[in-house]
Structure formats: C-alpha cells, structure tokens
C-alpha cells in the first residue's frame with residue numbers, strides 16, 4: 001500500500017508522560033506531523049495486567065488508524081513492554097516502542113556489564129529490557145527497580161523537591177550499591193527527573209533516555225520505509241492532541257514541557273474504538 005509521506009505519526013501513552021517522547025520527535029524530526037493520544041482517563045498503566053494494557057493499547061491504535069497515521073510510536077514503556085509485540089502482528093503500518101531503542105543503547109554504553117533499570121512495575125517485571133540487552137550480550141546483568149512513586153511526584157511538578165530526592169535515594173541507592181555504571185530511565189516521566197538523578201548517581205553513571213533514542217530510531221524507521229516527510233510542514237498546527245479525560249489539565253502539563261504552544265486538546269471516548 002502506498003503511504004502518504006505527509007501523513008502524521010501517531011504517538012500514544014497512558015497519559016501526559018509520553019509527551020517526553022513527543023518532545024524528542026518534535027526536536028529531532030521537525031518536518032513530521034504528530035497526532036498524540038494520552039489515555040488520561042485510564043492512567044496509570046504501570047500497575048495493570050498485561051491483558052488490560054493490551055486491550056487499552058489496541059483501542060488507541062484503532063483510534064490512531066482513524067486519524068490516518070503513517071506510523072505509530074508507543075511512547076509508554078509499560079505498553080511497549082506488554083502490548084507492542086502482539087499489536088505489531090495485527091496492523092500493517094510500522095510501529096515502534098521505547099524499550100528496544102533504550103535497551104540497545106544501554107547495552108552499548110555499559111563498561112562493567114551492570115545496568116540499572118528503573119520503571120513501572122509492569123515494565124520491570126516484564127523482563128523485556130533484560131531480554132533485549134542479553135540478546136546483545138548475555139554477560140550483562142540488568143538490575144531492575146520499580147519506582148511507582150515517581151509518576152505522581154512528576155505530575156505534581158515536584159521535579160527538584162527534597163521529598164522527590166529522598167524517594168529517589170530509596171529507589172536508586174541499592175542499584176548504586178550493586179555497582180551499576182548505566183541507568184535506564186525506563187518510564188516516560190523519568191527524563192523530567194534527569195538532572196536530579198544525574199546528580200544523585202554521579203557523572204560516572206551513564207543515564208540512558210529511551211525517549212531520545214526512540215526519536216532516533218523513528219527517524220531510521222521512516223527513512224527505511226520511505227515514509228519520512230520530504231516536503232516539511234507548513235501548517236500552523238502540525239501537532240494534534242487527544243485525551244480520554246481532563247483535557248485542560250493535560251494542556252497545562254503539555255505547555256509546561258513542550259517547545260510548542262498547545263492550544264487545542266480534544267477529549268474523545270476511547271471505549272468506542
């Protein structure tokens with residue numbers, strides 16, 4: 001099927017967190033349009049079962065297909081870990097998640113073969129980061145730590161707060177005690193804690209941001225499939241945002257982190273898809 005190179009890229013997440021991935025796509029692929037969906041009515045996905053995350057992700061993919069997207073980015077780590085492989089078999093457009101790009105870069109970055117992974121329970125317990133990293137080098141040890149308190153702290157905007165630092169120490173110090181030299185920020189929200197975490201772990205630990213690596217992987221994927229927009233975008237609003245609830249709250253958060261003024265966010269009923 002001949003795809004329209006000017007068609008938008010569908011990006012989805014359980015809520016606002018995936019905006020860290022959208023932000024990297026905006027920075028690195030400025031000629032691409034984006035349709036973003038945040039499942040704000042059903043967030044968080046991080047503690048939910050695989051079946052539920054798969055059901056929600058399928059509905060969102062169906063919605064994005066009605067928007068005639070040319071490719072899909074699963075910006076959510078949990079959905080990438082639990083739903084992506086199944087959905088890839090069900091659709092005929094390219095789809096990528098954030099886990100593989102992050103895992104590959106982490107595997108290449110570690111010197112002492114000890115990588116720390118922080119993420120939601122769903123992501124850490126899925127074992128997918130470990131699986132991909134060990135395909136690259138079976139000697140690498142991946143030490144996972146679920147950090148469920150980070151998501152609400154970030155959504156409260158407590159990015160530099162001493163409470164957040166205390167929580168971060170509880171989660172990350174055991175990984176440091178085990179001698180990691182690389183730490184994967186395996187959840188959409190964690191890039192927003194990057195400077196705090198870098199200070200905590202010290203310069204000798206490399207932080208891997210899957211959001212950034214995914215934008216790079218998307219660039220390669222679009223080129224390989226002749227889907228990169230070779231004409232650029234001229235319209236005033238190349239980015240469209242949809243949510244399943246609380247559109248205004250979403251818009252305020254989006255405006256606090258995006259290099260772009262989000263004027264319109266539309267609420268849809270995702271259960272219809």
Ligand code: DGL
Nearest residue numbers: 014044045046077078188
């Ligand atoms: N977007 C999710 C992730 O990256 C974090 C928020 C949630 O638990 O839904 O795993």
